[in-house]
Amino acid sequence: MTLKKLLKPFKLLSIAKKAGVVTVLYPYQKPLITPEFRGKIVIDSTKCMGCGACANACPPNALLITESNEAVILNYFVGRCIFCGRCADVCPTGAISISNEFELATTNLDNLKTILVHRHRECVNCGRPFATGRMLEYVLRKVHMAKKYINECPDCRKNRFINIVSIRKR
Amino acid sequence: MKNNSLKKSIWVFHLNTGSCNGCDIEILDALTPYFDVERFGIKLVASPRHADLVLLTGPITLKTLPMVINALRAVPRPRYVLAIGACAVGGGIWYDSYSVIGGVKEFKKILEEHNVEIDKIVFVPGCPARPEAIIYGVALLLGLVKEKVSKEVVVID
Ligand code: SF4
Ligand code: SF4
Ligand code: SF4
Numbered sequence: 239m240t241l242k243k244l245l246k247p248f249k250l251l252s253i254a255k256k257a258g259v260v261t262v263l264y265p266y267q268k269p270l271i272t273p274e275f276r277g278k279i280v281i282d283s284t285k286c287m288g289c290g291a292c293a294n295a296c297p298p299n300a301l302l303i304t305e306s307n308e309a310v311i312l313n314y315f316v317g318r319c320i321f322c323g324r325c326a327d328v329c330p331t332g333a334i335s336i337s338n339e340f341e342l343a344t345t346n347l348d349n350l351k352t353i354l355v356h357r358h359r360e361c362v363n364c365g366r367p368f369a370t371g372r373m374l375e376y377v378l379r380k381v382h383m384a385k386k387y388i389n390e391c392p393d394c395r396k397n398r399f400i401n402i403v404s405i406r407k408r
Numbered sequence: 409m410k411n412n413s414l415k416k417s418i419w420v421f422h423l424n425t426g427s428c429n430g431c432d433i434e435i436l437d438a439l440t441p442y443f444d445v446e447r448f449g450i451k452l453v454a455s456p457r458h459a460d461l462v463l464l465t466g467p468i469t470l471k472t473l474p475m476v477i478n479a480l481r482a483v484p485r486p487r488y489v490l491a492i493g494a495c496a497v498g499g500g501i502w503y504d505s506y507s508v509i510g511g512v513k514e515f516k517k518i519l520e521e522h523n524v525e526i527d528k529i530v531f532v533p534g535c536p537a538r539p540e541a542i543i544y545g546v547a548l549l550l551g552l553v554k555e556k557v558s559k560e561v562v563v564i565d
Contacts, residue, residue: 260441260442261441261447264540265540265543269540278533283564288564297501298500298503299504317494317498317511318494318498318533319494319535320501340541341541341553341556342556343530343531343533343544343545343548344555345531347497349555350531351559352559352561352562353561354562355562355563370564372564
């Protein structure tokens with residue numbers, strides 16, 4: 239019995255040797271990231287057009303879209319993002335990609351914000367800002383015949399249409 | 409006083425403020441021999457009175473609020489808080505729900521009303537924050553790694 243007790247540490251040593259070292263050296267070593275892992279999303283500012291589809295699909299409203307007279311502002315707050323990837327699914331221009339970045343720790347909440355400001359383009363007739371330039375380009379790509387009236391705001395288009403119709407009546 | 413306490417081993421207290429348990433499991437993961445945070449002298453303690461750092465998870469529900477305030481008051485100065493997960497950082501999916509405070513930012517104002525000061529808060533986003541992210545957050549507090557994120561503003565014409 240006592241001999242067994244004395245030998246116990248040696249037994250443990252042999253078991254430990256069999257298992258080897260399992261502890262990873264992170265943060266002094268690259269983390270183990272599988273291809274399926276979803277991290278922070280990255281919004282490509284050269285593709286985004288400020289349509290707000292992503293903000294509509296985002297469950298915790300980590301993506302928020304606000305519209306003022308001059309601009310459409312897309313606000314991404316990583317601190318609330320649950321890395322679900324729904325925004326990347328719905329984005330019509332493919333501007334959102336899912337990265338595997340997870341080292342996001344910070345002492346200042348402001349560091350977790352990404353803000354995209356889309357300036358509105360002005361109407362050629364009345365000068366009122368009405369839609370983002372990227373959105374107009376996107377519509378043009380899809381509907382070629384929109385070329386004639388794409389630079390006018392909806393009100394000016396409506397007025398022009400009414401004018402045409404009223405002239406016909408006479 | 410602040411620097412001295414971070415040079416020594418830091419003891420952590422795990423405070424669940426109504427989290428879904430996802431982040432708690434990841435904290436337990438970080439404590440296993442696979443990640444072995446005792447490399448940095450980090451040890452889990454059972455009482456906030458022994459702790460240097462509070463691992464706070466969850467969106468702080470109204471039900472837990474008084475207990476959370478009491479627990480934080482019991483932590484000796486300097487007090488450090490690691491806000492883990494989307495819930496603790498910004499309220500997560502429940503940020504505008506009727507029964508939660510909605511993250512540490514709002515919580516800080518309530519703490520000020522109760523005269524409980526927190527010396528430093530490190531925010532660790534993620535849902536759940538993976539164990540490496542939690543270790544990264546602690547390493548940031550200890551000054552072993554540098555911050556990677558920064559605010560970005562892009563204006564598009
Ligand atoms: S869905 Fe895509 S294009 Fe639309 S606002 Fe979001 S990122 Fe921009
Ligand atoms: S990944 Fe999910 S939570 Fe994060 S911004 Fe996209 S839709 Fe919102
Ligand atoms: S951040 Fe996500 S995993 Fe963590 S407590 Fe909140 S809902 Fe659960």
